[in-house]
Amino acid sequence: HTRRVNSVCFSPDGKLLASGSLDKTIRLWDPQTGKQFGEPLTGHTDSINSVCFSPGGKLLASGSGDRTIRLWDPQTGKQFGEPLTGHTWGVNSVCFSPDGKLLASGSLDQTIRLWDPTTGKQFGEPLTGHTLAVNYVCFSPDGELLASGSSDKTICLWNPRTGKQFGEPLTGHTLAVNSVCFSPDSKLLASGSLDKTIRLWDPQTGKQFSKPLTGHTDSVNSVCFSPGGKLLASGSGDRTIRLWDPQTGKQFGEPLTGHTSWVTSVCFSPDGKLLASGSGDKTICLWDLQTGKQFGEPLTGHTDWVNSVCFSPDGKLLASGSLDKTIRLWDPQTGKQVGEALKRHDYNTWDTLALQRPDIQPDAPSPVTSAFVKDNWLILPSSRLFWLPPQYWNLNFHILILSRGKLAVTADASLYIFDVSSALELDHRLAVYS
Numbered sequence: 260h261t262r263r264v265n266s267v268c269f270s271p272d273g274k275l276l277a278s279g280s281l282d283k284t285i286r287l288w289d290p291q292t293g294k295q296f297g298e299p300l301t302g303h304t305d306s307i308n309s310v311c312f313s314p315g316g317k318l319l320a321s322g323s324g325d326r327t328i329r330l331w332d333p334q335t336g337k338q339f340g341e342p343l344t345g346h347t348w349g350v351n352s353v354c355f356s357p358d359g360k361l362l363a364s365g366s367l368d369q370t371i372r373l374w375d376p377t378t379g380k381q382f383g384e385p386l387t388g389h390t391l392a393v394n395y396v397c398f399s400p401d402g403e404l405l406a407s408g409s410s411d412k413t414i415c416l417w418n419p420r421t422g423k424q425f426g427e428p429l430t431g432h433t434l435a436v437n438s439v440c441f442s443p444d445s446k447l448l449a450s451g452s453l454d455k456t457i458r459l460w461d462p463q464t465g466k467q468f469s470k471p472l473t474g475h476t477d478s479v480n481s482v483c484f485s486p487g488g489k490l491l492a493s494g495s496g497d498r499t500i501r502l503w504d505p506q507t508g509k510q511f512g513e514p515l516t517g518h519t520s521w522v523t524s525v526c527f528s529p530d531g532k533l534l535a536s537g538s539g540d541k542t543i544c545l546w547d548l549q550t551g552k553q554f555g556e557p558l559t560g561h562t563d564w565v566n567s568v569c570f571s572p573d574g575k576l577l578a579s580g581s582l583d584k585t586i587r588l589w590d591p592q593t594g595k596q597v598g599e600a601l602k603r604h605d606y607n608t609w610d611t612l613a614l615q616r617p618d619i620q621p622d623a624p625s626p627v628t629s630a631f632v633k634d635n636w637l638i639l640p641s642s643r644l645f646w647l648p649p650q651y652w653n654l655n656f657h658i659l660i661l662s663r664g665k666l667a668v669t670a671d672a673s674l675y676i677f678d679v680s681s682a683l684e685l686d687h688r689l690a691v692y693s
Contacts, residue, residue: 264580279307293598322350365393383422408436426465451479469508494522537565
């Protein structure tokens, strides 16, 4: 890949690994050899934000910033049918139903759409109700419900057969919902939020199952149930992973510490004995869930943030995707890298975005002091951080004003104005799309 890797996914039989990148391509890899399988899958005209294999492994779905979903035959690398069109903004998340008969997509256009993957036709009307971007969609393991998490601070549940909302939106989070995950028995739904909490819900009643799970001191970026459903893991911007007993809502043991930057992704091994975590510190850590201790040394090799970690179905391999444009494969038992880094994906951004609006002029300006740029992040006195578009990385920035959600800066005798109102509301790192 020639740009950031946003999403990685193993096929159900573990024989292929798919990666989607900001370079507008999907690539397939043979995990045993580390070699690329066939040619890159091309056709999208913007970033690939999400990739997902069908349960039988015969189709691969990709969701893109170009507002489309595409289906692919992973064995031939050929596109299956025409692009699935209808969304009016970029697609953030795609997910197949457990029986493979439906594909769900969540978008920045605030809607979820259901598709028949065999015909490529939209199934029913768009699912509407969210008032901001849909960040994540997830089917329950029994296929009876579809959950969507949104920047509007809510989770919605849907009946995928009828396309109707199931009950009222699940409210309680006070900032955007980053991640949702059903328990293996479909009886609980977990959500992680920028508000630093995890919440557990009874999907049938829409009621919170317990008090909010508190302890993290920064955004909860990823939540994941163990294969048996007895543990819930959460990864946070506070650099820690926490384990929870979902039945009691109590924290299980001490926080897992060792990362020196944000924890971006957590994933249990299929046998539930290990937990993998990826971080902004460029490393992956493995944790022994029997002892709560780190299992071996951190897995090093990436040269930028690790965005995504995923075990193969048999648990013998761990894949990691990074901002350094590579995917790496690891033997979780030895901690050794398997083969060379899988390269070819160009640079990167963050998952939540604010739009650059050079046409907007600020009003009632107020000076900003003590702001500076470091490692391509704009750091304000309040510690809110903004990711700069790559075309501005080599410029010498001077901060001028921040007023009414508009940020004005000068660089090399030019004036740039950004709409950062969403970022100020979320108090979170954003990618600024140009």
